[in-house]
Amino acid sequence: MSLRAHLVVTRARFTLDVRLDIEPGEVVALLGPNGAGKSTALRALAGLEPLAAGSVHLDGAPLDDVAAGVHVPPQQRALGVVFQDYLLFPHLSALDNVAFGLRARGIDKAAARAHALDLLRRMGLADLADVRPRQLSGGQAQRVALARALAVAPRLLLLDEPLAALDAATRVNVRADLRHHLSAYGGCCLLVTHDPLDAMVLADRLVILENGRVTQEGTPVEVARTPRTDYVARLVGLNLYRGVADGTRVRLPGGHEITLAHAGEGEVFVAFPPTAVALYRTRPDGSPRNCWEVGVASVERHGDLVRIRLEGDPALLADVTPSAVAELGLTPGVRVWAAVKATEIRSYPA
Numbered sequence: 150m151s152l153r154a155h156l157v158v159t160r161a162r163f164t165l166d167v168r169l170d171i172e173p174g175e176v177v178a179l180l181g182p183n184g185a186g187k188s189t190a191l192r193a194l195a196g197l198e199p200l201a202a203g204s205v206h207l208d209g210a211p212l213d214d215v216a217a218g219v220h221v222p223p224q225q226r227a228l229g230v231v232f233q234d235y236l237l238f239p240h241l242s243a244l245d246n247v248a249f250g251l252r253a254r255g256i257d258k259a260a261a262r263a264h265a266l267d268l269l270r271r272m273g274l275a276d277l278a279d280v281r282p283r284q285l286s287g288g289q290a291q292r293v294a295l296a297r298a299l300a301v302a303p304r305l306l307l308l309d310e311p312l313a314a315l316d317a318a319t320r321v322n323v324r325a326d327l328r329h330h331l332s333a334y335g336g337c338c339l340l341v342t343h344d345p346l347d348a349m350v351l352a353d354r355l356v357i358l359e360n361g362r363v364t365q366e367g368t369p370v371e372v373a374r375t376p377r378t379d380y381v382a383r384l385v386g387l388n389l390y391r392g393v394a395d396g397t398r399v400r401l402p403g404g405h406e407i408t409l410a411h412a413g414e415g416e417v418f419v420a421f422p423p424t425a426v427a428l429y430r431t432r433p434d435g436s437p438r439n440c441w442e443v444g445v446a447s448v449e450r451h452g453d454l455v456r457i458r459l460e461g462d463p464a465l466l467a468d469v470t471p472s473a474v475a476e477l478g479l480t481p482g483v484r485v486w487a488a489v490k491a492t493e494i495r496s497y498p499a
């Protein structure tokens with residue numbers, strides 16, 4: 150069982166052109182900023198969005214093949230979808246919501262309800278079988294929606310921002326729960342989200358979508374350690390630059406240089422966390438090799454630390470303690486020296 154898809158969707162001011170391969174048992178997160186085309190990709194896989202070109206094969210069978218004129222309608226696709234707001238049928242009980250897909254496939258009522266009850270039981274929801282959706286909490290509704298999607302034993306499961314409707318406290322529990330259910334599901338799973346935490350926790354592999362194109366792919370650890378775009382660097386909270394390495398010196402486009410602890414060659418990315426940046430009001434003694442004069446652009450709380458956005462060449466993010474903010478008088482417009490130890494800097498081929 151596997152998904153092989155090349156999705157091309159064209160709109161007036163937007164083109165989606167994405168290749169997605171998912172292996173059985175694999176959870177892939179499609180992660181990207183607003184308007185990147187995530188929902189469009191999900192809708193295309195579900196058969197709800199016409200392809201301008203490309204194809205979708207599930208277990209080798211075509212669901213879409215533009216060149217061959219194949220388009221399997223949404224209701225005939227062996228897939229389950231959990232939409233962002235769950236779209237449970239308000240007039241049906243939780244049990245009948247879960248049984249719905251089985252009934253639609255011609256399974257008789259008693260058998261469909263027995264199977265649905267079994268699924269609800271496995272999700273710890275048996276007590277709520279007779280309850281209507283409006284009486285369910287957000288977390289419960291999410292689980293019922295997942296049970297409904299899984300009831301028909303889909304070979305492809307599509308989750309559209311499955312936790313977005315939940316408050317922060319509920320989200321933590323439901324996320325852990327969802328992870329458990331996804332690991333038990335043997336089919337291909339695509340999770341669409343713009344929440345990096347959901348993606349990192351739930352997915353085996355991340356596919357980063359920006360402006361209709363894939364900009365980076367890899368395991369959560371790979372993507373977090375070696376971001377290749379500004380969007381990913383911001384998500385994982387790293388300073389990221391691209392330059393040309395000549396030994397331990399990397400020349401940035403602005404003309405400045407960054408010194409590494411290890412030599413590299415050619416086009417490289419250079420990354421370091423904001424906590425690696427030390428700030429000084431005057432040029433520090435011993436002048437560390439990576440030391441630049443920059444201006445404070447903004448000062449914001451960031452957990453227990455304070456995140457300082459610094460303008461200049463290079464632009465930087467620095468995380469410092471509240472007491473450092475007071476001691477250094479860090480307010481917008483102030484000039485400071487930013488220093489980074491070479492040993493704190495990672496570099497990898499671009």
Ligand SMILES: Nc1ncnc2c1ncn2[C@@H]1O[C@H](COP(=O)(O)OP(=O)(O)OP(=O)(O)O)[C@@H](O)[C@H]1O
Nearest residue numbers: 160162163181182183184185186187188189190343
């Ligand atoms: N029905 C539509 N008609 C025309 N353009 C659309 C339509 N739906 C979305 N778009 C445009 O297509 C692009 C991709 O939108 P899409 O909803 O797929 O992005 P997304 O990554 O899911 O964003 P979000 O995270 O905000 O949901 C955007 O530029 C959007 O404005």
